[in-house]
Amino acid sequence: MHIVIMGCGRVGSTLAHILEDSGHSVAIIDRDPQAFRRLRAGFRGRRVTGVGFDRDVLEEAGIESASAYVAVSSGDNSNIISARVARETFGVDNVVARIYDSRRAEVYQRLGIPTVATVRWTADQILRRVLPEGAEPLWRDPTGAVTLAEVAYHPGWIGVRTKKLQELAATRVAFVNRMGEALLPREDMVLQEGDILHVIAADNDMERINKVLTSAPEEESR
Known part of the structure; x- marks a missing residue:
């Protein structure tokens, strides 16, 4: 399956490597091209510079064929907006957004966007939602x-x-x-x-x- 990730920080790059090692194709988006240095030299996925709520950027990342979309940038608003664009504009059902402010997480859950609010559980819970098998x-x-x-x-x-x-x-x-x-x-x-x-x-x-x-x-x- 193809998975698009927005945010090439520690969580995003870790998820990209785990997903690729599991046999999935990955595209990772970040507005800062220097962020892609966190990816290992042998990373085969797409590196797309831009923001995850820009239609052209998402299309370049392969959102139209994506089975899942993960928003783990450093901004709550960017994460939730991009997750909603992925779901509502491109019809990606399996989306997850990282939210730093846990008080807002429940609000976004009611909008139908699964969120992860605590750092300790972030990578673990995202993987379980993206790969809900077995x-x-x-x-x-x-x-x-x-x-x-x-x-x-x-x-x-x-x-x-x-x-x-x-x-x-x-x-x-x-x-x-x-x-x-x-x-x-x-x-x-x-x-x-x-x-x-x-x-x-x-x-x-x-x-x-x-x-x-x-x-x-x-x-x-x-």
Whole structure:
């Protein structure tokens, strides 16, 4: 898949290298051409000088064929504007914007733009949204039989009670990370957009669980 990144700072350049190493094509945008010095010599992606909310710049970066857009420049306004242009003008569904002011992050979430506000989680959460495939093991017991993993899920699961999700997927929800806060599942908890889901299960059952959760649930399950 092709991914466009705005901002070639430490986070942007790190993401560009990780994504390229994972086999994806990458274009990175920055208004300062000197910023591209953070990219390794062997970086094969496009380097585009300009701002991420300029139509010509985005087209040069390949936005029309992009599967995801990531805005991680040093400016909140630039990030959110460019993310909205990528989504609303070019129809890129998978967008993420970095927001330094955490008080504004929730406002932008309501506009339908997933945001990452805290530095510690930035690269990690962006990668999980850009590459929402499979389960990411976080812990295994010494025998390798039991795994705690972050799992991707189909958007159709949003709005489903975690209790019902556990029944349908035949697994146990360990916790949900919501806006950086770990929440234990409750009887009335409903999965919300942006939640990061963690399950604990037998290691040899993770493939089945992943297939269930990355497919849309039956309509009557809600």
